[in-house]
Amino acid sequence: HDALQHCLFSSLFSQNFISLKGNIASGKTTCLEYFRKTNNIEVLTEPISKWRNVRGHNPLALMYQNPERWGLTLQTYVQLTMLEQHQAPICAPFKMIERSLFSAKYIFVENLYRSGNMPEVDYVVLTEWFDWITTNIHIPIDLIVYLQTSPETCYERLRLRCREEEKVIPLEYLESIHQLYEDWLINRSIPLPAPVLVIPADHDLQKMLLQYEEHRDRILAAGCS
Numbered sequence: 001h002d003a004l005q006h007c008l009f010s011s012l013f014s015q016n017f018i019s020l021k022g023n024i025a026s027g028k029t030t031c032l033e034y035f036r037k038t039n040n041i042e043v044l045t046e047p048i049s050k051w052r053n054v055r056g057h058n059p060l061a062l063m064y065q066n067p068e069r070w071g072l073t074l075q076t077y078v079q080l081t082m083l084e085q086h087q088a089p090i091c092a093p094f095k096m097i098e099r100s101l102f103s104a105k106y107i108f109v110e111n112l113y114r115s116g117n118m119p120e121v122d123y124v125v126l127t128e129w130f131d132w133i134t135t136n137i138h139i140p141i142d143l144i145v146y147l148q149t150s151p152e153t154c155y156e157r158l159r160l161r162c163r164e165e166e167k168v169i170p171l172e173y174l175e176s177i178h179q180l181y182e183d184w185l186i187n188r189s190i191p192l193p194a195p196v197l198v199i200p201a202d203h204d205l206q207k208m209l210l211q212y213e214e215h216r217d218r219i220l221a222a223g224c225s
């Protein structure tokens with residue numbers, strides 16, 4: 001009975017799906033935390049724990065160690081876990097999801113392929129999967145929030161956070177990821193699934209919390225855009 005009531009409740013609201021995007025260590029987790037605490041927003045962080053341990057295997061580490069051999073393995077699993085995130089039922093008027101099925105394809109798969117770290121057959125098979133999913137399954141996104149940082153800032157923060165698998169990431173990797181985000185979200189090289197709100201995110205924690213406060217109304221008006 002409760003589940004039915006919940007679903008009726010959530011169907012009454014024009015559900016608003018906000019996708020939070022940004023480079024590695026651009027501050028997404030901090031942003032999600034802010035909105036989880038201050039508003040009635042359901043937050044879905046990246047399922048990175050799954051990528052680091054799927055039945056005892058760590059495809060994230062494997063990909064960083066040998067992208068040509070393990071890129072497809074990780075990306076196939078990222079695509080599945082991100083689809084699960086998009087499909088997860090929600091019972092709040094807003095759902096903020098860290099990155100998306102789209103950023104996995106347009107940023108990370110694209111980067112692996114363009115940098116020569118993904119054989120074309122792998123790229124083509126992943127694209128076939130992605131095209132089938134996005135054609136046959138509705139992936140609702142009402143607003144994209146882009147935490148725009150410089151690669152250097154992300155590199156510094158990355159080193160501070162020192163996640164084991166990420167120790168091998170050079171600045172150049174962050175620069176190419178940054179360029180793909182800029183091409184997509186600023187220069188609109190690929191059609192966008194939703195409007196983009198850009199938040200400069202090179203500032204310190206205090207200033208960022210003020211930025212989130214300033215942009216709160218715009219973000220929570222997602223569905224009425």
Ligand SMILES: Nc1ncnc2c1ncn2[C@@H]1O[C@H](COP(=O)(O)OP(=O)(O)OP(=O)(O)O)[C@@H](O)[C@H]1O
Pocket residue numbers: 022023024025026027028029030031046157158160161201202203204205206208
């Ligand atoms: N505005 C900030 N100023 C300084 N350090 C920050 C700021 N925001 C986050 N950090 C720190 O930088 C590191 C990365 O931040 P965070 O985990 O929020 O990034 P992220 O975008 O979620 O990373 P990923 O893409 O890897 O999930 C963390 O150690 C965090 O404490």
Ligand SMILES: Nc1nc(=O)c2ncn([C@H]3C[C@H](O)[C@@H](CO)O3)c2[nH]1
Pocket residue numbers: 024046048060063074075078099103104105108109166
């Ligand atoms: N190759 C690859 N493809 C993805 O779709 C993807 N999404 C996130 N990540 C990496 C970035 C951070 O190290 C860590 C947490 O964001 O996981 C990815 N790596």
